[in-house]
Amino acid sequence: MWQCQGVTRPAARAAAVRQGSLRELNLAVVLGRIAAAPSPPSRAAVAAATGLTRATVSAVVDDLVAGRLVGESEPAPRTGAGRPARGLVLAGDGPAGLGLEINVDYLAACVVDLAGEVRHHTVRRADLRPVSPADALARLVGLAAAARVDAERQGLTLAGAALAVPGLVDAAGLVRLAPNLGWQDVPVPELLSDHPPLVEPVPGIPALVVENEANLAALGELHADPDGPVSFLHVSGEVGIGAGIVLDGALFRGVRGWSGEIGHIPVQPEGRPCRCGGLGCLERYAGQEAILAAAGLDRADLPADTAATRLADLAAADHPATLAALAEAGQALGVAVAGVVNLLDLDTVVLGGGYALLTPWLRPPVLAEVSRRVLTAGWSPVTVRSSALGPEAAVVGAAGSVVRRIVADPVGWLSRTG
Amino acid sequence: MWQCQGVTRPAARAAAVRQGSLRELNLAVVLGRIAAAPSPPSRAAVAAATGLTRATVSAVVDDLVAGRLVGESEPAPRTGAGRPARGLVLAGDGPAGLGLEINVDYLAACVVDLAGEVRHHTVRRADLRPVSPADALARLVGLAAAARVDAERQGLTLAGAALAVPGLVDAAGLVRLAPNLGWQDVPVPELLSDHPPLVEPVPGIPALVVENEANLAALGELHADPDGPVSFLHVSGEVGIGAGIVLDGALFRGVRGWSGEIGHIPVQPEGRPCRCGGLGCLERYAGQEAILAAAGLDRADLPADTAATRLADLAAADHPATLAALAEAGQALGVAVAGVVNLLDLDTVVLGGGYALLTPWLRPPVLAEVSRRVLTAGWSPVTVRSSALGPEAAVVGAAGSVVRRIVADPVGWLSRTG
DNA sequence: GCTATTTGTTCAGTGATTGAATTATTTGAC
DNA sequence: GTCAAATAATTCAATCACTGAACAAATAGC
Secondary structure, rough: OOOOOOOOOOOOOOOOOOOHHHHHHHHHHHHHHHOOOOOOHHHHHHHHOOOOOHHHHHHHHHHHHOOOEEEEEOOOOOOOOOOOOOOEEEEEOOOOEEEEOOOOEEEEEEEEEEOOOOOEEEEOOOOOOOOHHHHHHHHHHHHHHHHHHHHHOOOOOOEEEEEOOEEEEEOOOOOEEEOOOOOOEHHHHHHHHHOOOOOOOEOOEEEEEEEEHHHHHHHHHHHHHHOOOOOOEEEEEEOOEEEEEEEEEEEOOOOOHHHHHHHHHHHOOOOOOOOOOOEEEEEHHHHHHHHHHHOOOOOOHHHHHHHHHHHHHHOOOOHHHHHHHHHHHHHHHHHHHHHHHHOOOOOOEEEEEEEHHHHHHHHHHHHHHHHHHHOOOOOOOEEEEEOOOOOHHHHHHHHHHHHHHHHOOOHHHHOOOO | OOOOOOOOOOOOOOOOOOOOOHHHHHHHHHHHHHOOOOOOOOOHHHHHOOOOOOOOOOOOOOHHHHHOEEEEEEEOOOOOOOOOOOEEEEEEOOOEEEEEEEEEEEEEEEEEEEEEHHHHHEEEEEOOOOOHHHHHHHHHHHHHHHHHHHHHHHOOOOEEEEEOOOOOEEEOOOOEEEEEOOOOEEEEEHHHHHHHHOOOOOOOOEEEEEEEEHHHHHHHHHHOOOOOOOOOOEEEOOOOOEEEEEEEOOOOOOOOOOOOOOOHHHHOOOOOEOOOOOOOOOOHOOOOHHHHHOOOOOOOHHHHHHHHHHHHHHOOOHHHHHHHHHHHHHHHHHHHHHHHHHHHHHOEEEEEEEEHHHHHHHHHHHHEEEEEEEEOOOOOEEEEEEOOOOOHHHHHHEEEEEEEEHHHOOHHHHHHOO
């Protein structure tokens, strides 16, 4: 009689359902089910899981196979009597996503297929700070072209690309600010328009999405651990500190796509001045420069990308100043994370980027602050763990975001090949 | 060639689309369109807006009219030649939502019809702190019964109820903690099971949802201003400080429904101890008690519900200690809000509850902290405004949450009456 | 009074799903 | 070794809801 459940509202589906939409929706449902299954499911298993009839599933699967989105695997392990099932798997020779990344000291490209496998991965180290945006993008196009050749050699078709940059990106792909690269108002799509296209045009799939690195790294984490939590906070600690917020399996980008600036959450309202103009931002206490300074290390001594490694080595060797620096950083991070958890009620915090290596030392103080400051900590434990992917989380997440889009809405790809 | 757009992922629609779903989905689409239209639309206008044919819309509308969800209004103002349209409106004699609230010093009930009109509203003042949860709920049932009689007299059928409580509620309706009521682990549905049901059973609509007051107040704000922003932060300042987070028109409840505890975001990590066990929580700087103390007022002097009024009166009279207290509270609130905006990239903050009256004095310091501390403040102005609803936001939001659910998914109601 | 215009309904046609029947393939029992 | 049971996948007539065009209704303007 008195049943209870939470107040939720289904997302406003403005789109009317026309006759043909039925098939379009079921293509996505069946493909999504095949993608989510732990082992290659049979048509009958998909039917049972989705509630569709086997006849419908067969018809839908035929379309998916014809469109090179799904393939049949060898007979799955038998369980008893009966005709053996034919396992359905996401095609390894269909569309793939191209992930790209421009960071302070490297460029990277990778290709991920529908099944989520990384089929190509290149990193080219170079200090990009003295390089103009146009030249940096030109070099990146070189990497992308090589990735494309490699992908096509493997029978894959690049259907879209996503570029990770360490900065604020608006909806049009304009990089408003990437302080560590020294970029300001760089119109990436415009600068790339001189180059040949990187991917095959596919209706419904943007040729290029430019996105904040921390956001894509969070998606990479989702991708690397499909059975993990669907809502979590992914904190990337580099020179700056960025966060990607994943809610119900989707990236939360904010009203303008500028969410996740956890590095500028105040942790000491009247504390150290930050170059953003604020006072006491988290970045000034837990950013790479702050940790290095507190540990007594000169930043000029070592390239940015080895800072975390160096700190981890010193900490592992019980270097007192480093341990103290990490404890202080972890405490500041914990204060910010406690605020976030109080606000959003997340139960998982993933430490990524440079923090991944430092998790053994950062985790205890973060957990201490969380358990002290989070109102609901008593009933609901918060997990703090290290990223499953390493520094490549952002590129992999970028490529994964493309295939994720295809799986969620395969109609564009299917209409391409007819 | 180089089109760009954000990385978004459509929500995972696990549900397969069966044959009948087509109609079910279009019932919701058409009903939603009628609800969203600024003036009663014709069938032809709905068809044009949704992309369905007029024939389909007519058929769907017939079902909706038969189910008492939609009615026809008198001819809308003419625009030119042609057969006059028959305007479609949400029925004022169909299902309605029952909103309930238990707060520190009052009980409230209200009824909202499909169109969003408040058709009944009662508030009964009483100090609930010395009253046992069972007795408080018994009194509430009395209010609810009166509301039901009034609703049925007006031809309405109560299809569901939502109860707002100032505390943490889990998914089963158990109130884990409501400090200001003195409640702990109160199983509301169980305590209500002795009473006759408050509403007609409707498939798909929970008879009772228990939810945090701040969350429902945020929904009330969404309800009061349907053309307003679809993503915003609603901060209710009472004895405690709670926030409701609305993202894309839906309440964000967090993993366990305990989101919005903005009152325990640290604003001075080593500052004043809070009864939550943390240090320097926002509540200790911008909560009602902190403001009263800073203004030199004794809390015992005045009932809790008049504290905001009293402070507003004193501030309007330029009482120096009150002005200083509000400035300090506003600054602390601004620090917390700046952190939230950095994290979530929201562009609207609504001050509700007791803060609504104090907005003229709180807004300037909040805005100052936001513009100083939010990284993207330069490109994206943040609006800070007062709640459109007064203290009744939570009850109205509670009732509105029920009708919102019916509009978003009318199938349950329609299957009830056949 | 006639025409143009817009609204809303009717109706045959179509596409996709449905459910039952059928075929295919293997396990296990007699 | 053969047959029955079991499971997988396909085939096919029936059904349901949307489509598009034709039609009826109602009004403004000439």
